[in-house]
Amino acid sequence: xxxxxxxxxxxxxxxxxxxxxxxxxxxxxxxxxxxxxxxxxxxxxxxxxxxxxxxxxxxxxxxxxxxxxxxxxxxxxxxxxxxxxxxxxxxxxxxxxxxxxxxxxxxxxxxxxxxxxxxxxxxxxxxxxxxxxxxxxxxxxxxxxxxxxxxxxxxxxxxxxxxxxxxxxxxxxxxxxxxxxxxxxxxxxxxxxxxxxxxxxxxxxxxxxxxxxxxxxxxxxxxxxxxxxxxxxxxxxxxxxxxxxxxxxxxxxxxxxxxxxxxxxxxxxxxxxxxxxxxxxxxxxxxxxxxxxx
DNA sequence: AAGATTGTTGCTTA
DNA sequence: TTAAGCAACAATCT
Numbered sequence: 001x002x003x004x005x006x007x008x009x010x011x012x013x014x015x016x017x018x019x020x021x022x023x024x025x026x027x028x029x030x031x032x033x034x035x036x037x038x039x040x041x042x043x044x045x046x047x048x049x050x051x052x053x054x055x056x057x058x059x060x061x062x063x064x065x066x067x068x069x070x071x072x073x074x075x076x077x078x079x080x081x082x083x084x085x086x087x088x089x090x091x092x093x094x095x096x097x098x099x100x101x102x103x104x105x106x107x108x109x110x111x112x113x114x115x116x117x118x119x120x121x122x123x124x125x126x127x128x129x130x131x132x133x134x135x136x137x138x139x140x141x142x143x144x145x146x147x148x149x150x151x152x153x154x155x156x157x158x159x160x161x162x163x164x165x166x167x168x169x170x171x172x173x174x175x176x177x178x179x180x181x182x183x184x185x186x187x188x189x190x191x192x193x194x195x196x197x198x199x200x201x202x203x204x205x206x207x208x209x210x211x212x213x214x215x216x217x218x219x220x221x222x223x224x225x226x227x228x229x230x231x232x233x234x235x236x237x238x239x240x241x242x243x244x245x246x247x248x249x250x251x252x253x254x255x256x257x258x259x260x261x262x263x264x265x266x267x268x269x270x271x272x273x274x275x276x277x278x279x280x281x282x283x284x285x286x287x288x289x290x291x292x293x294x
Numbered sequence: 295a296a297g298a299t300t301g302t303t304g305c306t307t308a
Numbered sequence: 309t310t311a312a313g314c315a316a317c318a319a320t321c322t
Contacts, residue, residue, distance in 0.1 A: 001299090001300055001301080002301095003301095058301075058302095075301085075302080076301090077300080077301050077302070077317095078299085078300045078301060078302095078318090079300085079318090079319085114319095131318095132318080132319060132320080133299095133300085133317080133318045133319055133320085134317085134318055134319085135300085135301070135302080135317060135318070136301095137302095152302085152303085173310095173311095174311080174312095175311080175312080176311080176312070180312090183301090185301085185302080192300080192301070193299095193300065193301085241300095243300095280298095282312095282313080282314090283300095283313085283314070283315090284299090284300075284301095285298080285299070285300085
């Protein structure tokens, strides 16, 4: 379940190792993950160089030096992983075969059961796209089609160019619950199920409260939690709940800082009085402390 | 063994 | 016209 901090961790790591590398070979084992025709995907990606890596919310945008299709979009959805491997790599695991640092390059970088796409670079290093549940996607888009491809994403949750008054305004028009609003990528892109629960815990607001009845002070509290919690999670290299690993196959460390997610029935770490309750909201598992959150 | 899990899309309903 | 609600997608675990 990579959310914004996990995707940020991946792209920051990848930037250090694949910028300016040339894609020398492409292996496609699961064609349905590619949202172009295979010929288009293959011929335009092959021999291209990686020029930049960025993201919008949870969507990875890789700029390549192809004239026709300069953007490679990758979405990891629930269980997608990008694992980079070179001769010097020590790969911790992920859905690839495990390496212990003593094996040969060939052993470590062996594709796993869930390795569906492989990009091989000119220097012999490889990037594996692994995906247990195969919900993810890879797509090449032209400069002209990029706006349409990202039209469902609002402001990135870490974008500096949105304000409290804008946030209050976007809540006013809605009738949904505050948690579902935080999960709506068209407003703020990047927050997923785990961080939505954690943001609302720290803000002291129950997830099912309707946005149109929240007090201004409560909205402000929520707003003020968003960036700090995401930034803190990036510092800890993300949260691993089940599948997330970084580009070296390592787990994230933010899991131990979770206050509510995955802690149902456990005593609240903050008030030490109430037990964390788990409910279903909008079809998603939702956790909160009935004492700390009002 | 049915139900839960999770991000997004696309469909239906209001 | 826009928003809300929900099934669908795949594989695994409980």
